[in-house]
Amino acid sequence: MDSPKIMVRNFNFYYGASKALKNINIDIPENRVTGIIGPSGCGKSTFLRSLNRMNDVIVNARAEGRVVLDGRNIYDEDVDVVDIRRKVGMVFQKSNPFPKSIFENVAYGLKINGVKDKYYINETIEKSLRDAAIWEEVKDRLHKSAFELSGGQQQRICIARALAVQPEVLLMDEPASALDPTATLKIEELIQALKKKYTIVIVTHNMQQAARISDFTAFFMLGELVEYNLTGIMFTKPSKKITEDYITGRFG
């Protein structure tokens, strides 16, 4: 395996008294797409949100163990969570553009991070929108509301918004689950293009999608990481019976 971008060690996560993640150990390689699959409620979203500490906002939730990003445990006390989230961007399941113009949506991350240089902001917005493969569709209406776009376009705006702050890792929580097949295909192509620059971790319900886009696949069940390997191996010769059962659709 290539040098891991993120190393998760003995990681547990609790919602109150219930244990949502059980002793997770996983290495997430740089500039690769790592797919997370598993039945509903298996902890895959919880795991994803642990990688940029978005779970911090949940009342009574508690994390244990280490998530090491570039050699640094992001759960250390002296780590500023704001820095982590800038380095580890996130795209949500339901596209969540802000009720602002397309331009303001993508500029949001720059502005809150104190960027004032107008030239730089304009450049970055164009670049981010190009990287998110939506520039051509919106370049003539940057100052129109992002709400006027279709669902697939909105999701790509959200991706552009995440890219604008130049993260190193991109977490995606079922980014295409609410989209039609055409829009889904666009997002999948986009993910392939993005992995050259970013380390991508994607949660997906859709096994074919995981097989198509991810280099590595991790199978979660009941809060445990059951199996993790190259996608090719996972989908052809999984070492565990339960993985095979899930992948072949015997349950899930």
Next chain:
Amino acid sequence: MKKKQFTQILGFSLLRTCACAVILVLAVILYDIASKGAVVINWKFLTTMPADGMTKGGILPAIIGTFLVTVITAILAIPLGMGCAIYMNEYAKDGLITRFIRMAIRNLSGVPSIVYGLFGVILFVQLMNIGTCILAAGFTLGLMTLPWTITASEEALKNVPNSYREGSLALGATKWQTIKTNVLPYAVSGMLTGTILGLSRAAGETAPILFTGAAFYLPHLPKSLFDQFMALPYHLYIMSTQHHSISKVRPIAYGTALVLIALVFTMNLFAVILRYKLRKVKME
């Protein structure tokens, strides 16, 4: 089938009658006050001092007094109420203290206004020693308005989708940046609307200002916030019950009532317009 339809029509009619009754009550009050009050209202009534033992002249000092007190009320209630609501909805974790604060707010809104008046006398007039004046009365009304302001503001904050907060936090915004740039702009119209409605209720209150600064009659306008003042609701109360020749000043009482109602309606209308305008801005 026939019976079912009949029941349906009957139920529908009953419900509609209930709704119409509300309009009827409002219409009767408005008609009564407007028809009897309109005859005395003219420019002079609005812009002159009372004369001849308040049997003649206008109600200028009461209008100015109510206006000034409402401004003080707003200055206290808006920042304090909004601040409290933001804390409660955005920062406070559910715990013993939060539950205690919530209980306090709920109970405060149930405290009778006369008790606020008494409290105002003790705290502002006596303990803080600012005397019976516009400031003391405004502060007292401000305290009374707080529960409404807080509740309305919290409601407005709750209406902002959580995805706005998460989306902002995920981009590396601090909590305060998130609140300031991605929550408050979408909540402020609702917060202000609720606050103005609270203020309009406060503007019509008599009991809290009774001991804290409102005067029976003053021959001149207040010169500072530390002066006593006349106020529309209190003036109306005097004209209806305390004056030496009540029947003679009845038209003035009706005129005062009409001005007070017009003031409250104007504030409510302003709240509606504000909400509409800000909502439009939000959508752009």
